[in-house]
Amino acid sequence: MIPIRNVYYMLCYAWENILKQEDESLLDREAFDNIYHLLSSILIQEVTKLIKSGFARGYIDQKESLPIVRGKIDLNNTLKEQALIRKQVICDYDEFSDNIIMNRIIKSTMEILLICPRVNKKYRTTFKMLLRNFTNIDSIDLNSIHWSRIAYNRNNKKYRLIINICQLINTGLIVKEEKGSSRFRAFIKDRAMAKLYEKFILNFYKYELKDIKTSSPLINWQLDETPRDNLLPVMKTDIELEGKDKKLIIDTKYYANALSKSNFSKTKTLNYLATYTKYLPMLKMQNMKER
Template sequence: MPQDIPIQNVYYLLCYAWDKLDVAGTIDVSAEDSQTLDDLFARVLINGTDYLVRHGFDRDYILEREKTPKLRGRIDVGASMQRQTWRQGRMVCEFDEFSYNVLHNRILRTTIEQMLRCSRLDHKLADQLKQKLQLMGEIESIVLTKPLFRRVRIHRNNRQYRFLMSVCELIYDSLLPTENQGESRFQNFLREEKAMAALFEKFVKTFYSRHSDFEVSAPHLHWSQDGPRESLDLIPRMETDVALESAERQIVLDCKFYKEAFKAKGTASARFNSNHLYQITAYLRNAEREKGWSNVEGILLYPAVAQNFRHDLQLDGYRLQIASIDLDQDWTEIHHGLITLLEA
């Protein structure tokens, strides 16, 4: 697994994983400008907010509740009597207000505020983020929680927020408080194997959806099984990463974001990871049985380790490629390598 994936490649991985390639070229994340994840995400927030300023922040009707001398909407008589607001010439009213203070705008504002607490953030980028806050007027901050992101409703008229909300959620997941009060730092998710495995898998699936003639899916496969229901219910189903299907070929591709594609015992020479081989052959056997894929083949795909490799062999009667893709190279080379992998 590459120890240091270039920041601009991280950005492209995220764009593919979130299926937002339309924004990939709108933000300058060249190596000389973005040296850290802090800087990368700051640039995304700056450019995203600039876009919203030019095209208009989203607005919607939200329910407001306040004491007011001017009656509007629904009068909460009970609350007004309990608080005796009528003595002040006011009543508690509830009414719908067409406002910029919608949830996705509040999440964006709060995320920018949190980014400004990052101790390693480039000072020029911090100044630009502060300028964006000044443009957000009536939009209020909000206490961020993980479930809050699930409440955001993205539709055709505010689809420009989809990528920004994904970035905001990733920032929320990655920020950690420091010993210095009011400061935060990024937990480098590039070092988190589980998070990177999920990102790598989504990237590969979306890449082939965009750049191949195959029908791309991720089907669940079932074992050939028989026995009591209470026993069968305990058998896990097989969840493939990527399946590629055309009239001529069927491929099951398993993404393996591991530090080592090979294993060695004692002084023995390195060998392919046997667990990975067992898994992919099980997928192939059951895809052949369940989906009727008579010529199914498999690919085990790893991020580059010590060196690039590509092995093409027959295993248990199935064609199997075991290959790597170097995420530390120029993006055009990554693109070419993945396309070449599917060449018969």
């Protein structure tokens, strides 16, 4: 298992250094004995800052039966529910509120950490105190979140680190059971860890190799005619390093047991080679066209 301190440094790079160097004091103040305590500590620190600076707000769609018109009248539902008998109409309107999805994600993540047996009493007590500031914010089903659709701008960029932590906790550590209960893994799932590891390597090169162009581009299929069904698989390199006269393609692989013999089997090696025999000719043709 990766040491907790190393996970912290991976997060610094993977999340594009929004975990700043001065925050390394976290590692000096506390000896984190599991991944939950590391992420809880960062989450508490950032949510405390958020509360002090104020929650972001946005317009929320509301539907309500009202004695006066507000926004637009929902005529169909007004007639269907016989609201006119009660001298009311059902209206659709926008309300400027702090009950936006990002605040709801934060609240629900802290709520689920409250029942996590791997989080000690000190952190749970702090979460309870922080949740007092979320009384006007609703909880949300974290399984319904489309994380990639969360958009950041100048007004809500302070949420990026907090939402990254919430996403890692909910997609990498917590497993929802069929009966609605949650199972808490001892460490981050391999699939989530593999994505984190890939982003870490990519951004490490971006920040540390200033004279080298670092990217993770899509490779276009070099076909005379594009199929109508558009079912071709996406070809995308993990990492490309491009210098003056050389280009290096890196394929990242994360294994929970890195030195296991099964990771270096003949079948896996052949699969990797087969992938590159598809990528390289396409990439060469694409580069020639760009020139």
